[in-house]
Amino acid sequence: MNTLGLVIEREYTSRVKKKSFILLTILMPFLFVGLAFVPMWLSTIKDSGVKKIAVIDQTGLYAPDLKSSEHYQFQLVGDADTTNYQTQLGNELFAILQITGDLSKNPKAVSLTSGKQTPMDLQSQIENTLSEKVTQQKLDELAASGNVDQAAITQVRNIIESGSHISLSTLKWSKSGDVSETSTTVASIVGMTFTILIYMFIMIYGSMVMQAVMEEKRSRIVEVMISSMKPVNLLIGKIIAIGLVGLTQLLIWAVMVGVLFLAGSSFLGLSQEVMNAQTTANGMEMAADIDAAGIMSMLMTINWVEIAVFFIVYFIGGFVLYASIFAVIGASVDNEQDVQQFMMPVTILLLFAFYAGFYSVQNPDGPLAYWCSFIPFTSPIVMMVRIPFGIPFWQELLSVALLYGTFILISYLAAKIYRVGILMYGKKPTLKEIIKWATYK
Amino acid sequence: MYLETQNVTKQYAAHLALNNVSIQVPKGTVFGLLGPNGAGKTTLIRIITRITAPDNGEVFINGRPFTGNDVYNIGYLPEERGLYKKMKVGEQAMYLARLRGLTKENAHRELMKWFQRFDILDWYNRKVEELSKGMQQKVQFISTVIHNPDLLIFDEPFSGFDPVNADIIKNEMLRLRDEGKTVILSTHNMESVEALCDNIALINKAQVVLHGNVYDIRNRYKQHIFRFRIIADDFDLQSDAFTVLSKEKYHEYLDVRIQKRMETDNSALVKMILDRYNIISFEEELPTMNEVFIEAVKQ
Incomplete structure (x- = not known):
């Protein structure tokens, strides 16, 4: 076997066999799926027990409209002994709703006192009920004033009752003439997921390359190594091996998350009911319109093959680009303190890319997203946001070409600097010296 | 000549590391590469091992350019x-052996041979970080010689070894030389140079200042100092032929060191002393490599 193969084999197996790697690789999917399922699961079980709310309605207008539900029981009480009720708060009473005046005249004449944080759904139920009632009141007044046509009033009432909530379905028309239903929300979530993934992997595995280079330099093994192989092979072997470790972890995660999600959804009986229960419980009425089946069909419209291919392509490009820079840092310094100083600009660059990706979600075709998806240092991260939204092929091609061109150039320079840097001990080099190393024969 | 460098020059930024360095290393000998710290020895070794490239000059092996x-x-x-601290000794040695071009089977066989020779078989599954520095040095020595190379280069091989283990390594080096290997030894330990080296090159300030056979060099630096032991209480021979450097009484003997004048013939000198005293021993004192080193670097 040639030296490059041997280096890759050692660097790869020594990392994959590590207990911390195995543990993290196996536990992360559980954590991830857990984070997705536990809130859903909790929302299905927490609805036991009925919370009592005492209603003190001095006007007597609103109390009859407050309908008790399976979670909340409204109880009309007199205002005689408010203090008496306050002592019961937190015990048999959950909250006290006080209405002190006509809300159509004084909208502030209502308050809810409770011993704990008021749940979102309770608040929205009360608000909605009272708002509707106040609307009715105002319409009644208008009708009573006699200035308006009674027929028109009736029509207005009908319109209000029927509701006018609009849910926008977004369609995507492709050149071939297919029209498919897309969801900006779904595309954003998918884009964000991949952006975070690629950012995390570049950060974690890039600095792993740096650590490995530093360790070899510090333990003084590097000269033993390069006396039997070209330094560049040692560097390339390390980068390839660590990249493969990253891809291995990713693959295991992808498979495990997929399996766990399937298992999880069948275990929880993830049906439309549960989804709706969760979404309404969270008071997210907007999301309630996208039912589970809808999400599924929208997930299907996303071109997963394209995303997967580009994810790998950008992962490799971005990883090698940053790993080369990290390797230069690792080769240039020989103690932890000096690392921070050299790391800073790279970390800032990566963070900038991450935030650019983050904000690109809101406007995937805006100038920030557009330009950052071509700049090689940001493109692996930002482009992953844009791809689920669908972008012209030439843009993808240009972006990848720029990225790979840069990474070839940077890793060529990195290899030259690395070769010199790993044998330099003692004083911390200046940036000028490091650049000069690239010119050594 | 097994290994030759011709006019090797290497410049690092403002620092000239090697200036027209030419050395010749005959086959089957131990060659000492000497010089003060920072003289350029390590740079020369790195050029020979192709870790760095020279700006000028060439390295020849067996009379042909080095590839x-x-x-x-x-x-x-x-x-x-x-x-690698986290690796097991055996794995580590196997890895280094295979990097040097051995197949898995050959590497294992050779490794077993060396582990047995150094009596360290029971370390095979220990982690490197559990070993003492001397033990690690042994593993490193093995990984240096495991692929049976014709040229061996040791840079300060004795540092970290206790005298017993240093001796084992010295003997291994001589054994390898007797097998026909060529050994380059870079060290500051001048005693080991005298004990091991056939030839040396002394590099100072990027240049070769001394090159050749160890005996010849010591001869060249000799101060014409003679040491003799006589049976006497005092030595009071007056002559223009020499000057007395020291006299020391040892039981019934007297040890005397003299420096003779260049023109004086050795046998005339002995005769002169013999006429007056009973000589027990008489020998010329050659400078130690330590003295040669200091003298050459001072010049």
Whole structure:
């Protein structure tokens, strides 16, 4: 076997066999799926027990409209002994709703006192009920004033009752003439997921390359190594091996998350009911319109093959680009303190890319997203946001070409600097010296 | 000549590391590469092992220019050396052996041979970080010679070894030389140079200041100092032929050191003394390599 193969084999197996790697690789999917399922699961079980709310309605207008539900029981009480009720708060009473005046005249004449944080759904139920009632009141007044046509009033009432909530379905028309239903929300979530993934992997595995280079330099093994192989092979072997470790972890995660999600959804009986229960419980009425089946069909419209291919392509490009820079840092310094100083600009660059990706979600075709998806240092991260939204092929091609061109150039320079840097001990080099190393024969 | 460098020059930024360095290393000998710290020894070794390239000049092996594949025929133990701390001794040695071009089977066989020779078989599954520095040095020595190279380069091989183990390594080096290997030894330990080296090159301030056979060099630096032991209480021979350097009484003997004048003939000198005293021993004192080193560097 040639030296490059041997280096890759050692660097790869020594990392994959590590207990911390195995543990993290196996536990992360559980954590991830857990984070997705536990809130859903909790929302299905927490609805036991009925919370009592005492209603003190001095006007007597609103109390009859407050309908008790399976979670909340409204109880009309007199205002005689408010203090008496306050002592019961937190015990048999959950909250006290006080209405002190006509809300159509004084909208502030209502308050809810409770011993704990008021749940979102309770608040929205009360608000909605009272708002509707106040609307009715105002319409009644208008009708009573006699200035308006009674027929028109009736029509207005009908319109209000029927509701006018609009849910926008977004369609995507492709050149071939297919029209498919897309969801900006779904595309954003998918884009964000991949952006975070690629950012995390570049950060974690890039600095792993740096650590490995530093360790070899510090333990003084590097000269033993390069006396039997070209330094560049040692560097390339390390980068390839660590990249493969990253891809291995990713693959295991992808498979495990997929399996766990399937298992999880069948275990929880993830049906439309549960989804709706969760979404309404969270008071997210907007999301309630996208039912589970809808999400599924929208997930299907996303071109997963394209995303997967580009994810790998950008992962490799971005990883090698940053790993080369990290390797230069690792080769240039020989103690932890000096690392921070050299790391800073790279970390800032990566963070900038991450935030650019983050904000690109809101406007995937805006100038920030557009330009950052071509700049090689940001493109692996930002482009992953844009791809689920669908972008012209030439843009993808240009972006990848720029990225790979840069990474070839940077890793060529990195290899030259690395070769010199790993044998330099003692004083911390200046940036000028490091650049000069690239010119050594 | 097994290894030759011709007019090798290497410049690092403002610092000239090697200036027209030419050395010749005969086959089957131990060659000492000497010089003060920072003289350029390590740079020269790195050029021979192709870790860095010279700006000028060339390296020849067996009379032909050195090529990339020749590095497999070199065993190099750098001064700055270490091992992967988390690896097991056996795995580590196997890895280094295979990097040097051995197949898995050959590597294992050779490794067993060396582990037995050094009596360290029971370390095979220990982690490197559990070993003492001396133990690690042994593993490193093995990984340097495991692929049976014709050229061996040791940079400060004795640092970190106790006298017993240093002796084992010295004997291994001589054994390798007797097998026909060529050994380059870079060290500050001048006693070991006298004990091991056939030839040396002394590099100072990037240049070769001394090159040749150890005996010849010591001869060249001799101060015409003679040491003799006589049976007497005092030595009071007056002569223009020499000056007395020291006299020391040892039981019934007297040890005397004299420096003779260049023109004086050795046998005339002995005769002169013999006429008056009873000589027990008489020998010329050659300078130690330590003295040669200091003298040459001072010049």
